[in-house]
Amino acid sequence: MFTSVFKRFRKPYVNYAQVKQLADIITVANWLRIKVVNGNGPCPHASDKRAISFNPAWPHKDGSIGKFDCWACQKRGDTNATGDVLELICHVRGYTGHDRSLKAALEMQERFTGYVPKAVERKLPPDGLDYLEYDHVDVQALGLTIEAATRLGIGYARKGTLAGRVLMPIRTREGKLLGYAGFCADKNPILKLPSNLNDPDL
Numbered sequence: 001m002f003t004s005v006f007k008r009f010r011k012p013y014v015n016y017a018q019v020k021q022l023a024d025i026i027t028v029a030n031w032l033r034i035k036v037v038n039g040n041g042p043c044p045h046a047s048d049k050r051a052i053s054f055n056p057a058w059p060h061k062d063g064s065i066g067k068f069d070c071w072a073c074q075k076r077g078d079t080n081a082t083g084d085v086l087e088l089i090c091h092v093r094g095y096t097g098h099d100r101s102l103k104a105a106l107e108m109q110e111r112f113t114g115y116v117p118k119a120v121e122r123k124l125p126p127d128g129l130d131y132l133e134y135d136h137v138d139v140q141a142l143g144l145t146i147e148a149a150t151r152l153g154i155g156y157a158r159k160g161t162l163a164g165r166v167l168m169p170i171r172t173r174e175g176k177l178l179g180y181a182g183f184c185a186d187k188n189p190i191l192k193l194p195s196n197l198n199d200p201d202l
């Protein structure tokens with residue numbers, strides 16, 4: 001019986017080695033809609049129907065088993081990759097960036113155990129909330145034109161935990177959205193910050 005590999009941290013904790021063993025690489029390929037015939041299958045990024053070759057018995061150092069190589073794309077998922085199940089998910093889905101393995105692992109966890117950690121459920125869309133009003137009078141009161149507010153992603157929220165405030169995105173130096181600072185001159189506190197800013201992992 002598989003025990004939960006997640007603890008309820010704000011940023012989900014993942015035991016990658018355990019997640020990788022939830023399903024073998026052929027099962028994962030089938031889930032990704034790749035039909036494997038005689039150890040080969042198509043890559044969604046290439047026309048060759050046998051672009052990806054699978055070695056379901058390949059042993060990895062972390063104890064997981066199964067490897068793929070995409071000969072059409074000349075890669076095993078990404079740079080320095082080993083070609084394991086998580087890298088297969090990243091390659092097929094087109095995931096890049098430093099948190100691609102986390103994304104793939106959470107997806108695999110959800111698919112094969114049904115478990116979704118709370119922090120993921122609350123995750124902000126990377127491009128920001130889509131319901132902010134850039135032409136709201138409270139936004140203009142800050143001296144912003146609609147164009148500037150739209151470009152900066154600063155807008156008024158009618159719903160959500162910061163409803164009734166002007167929201168300003170807070171990002172890391174790399175551009176990752178951490179949350180919003182919510183401003184309202186008539187409310188206490190006037191400025192509300194996200195609770196996760198001191199988290200060293202963000």
Ligand SMILES: [Zn+2]
Nearest residue numbers: 043045070073
């Ligand atoms: Zn490929």
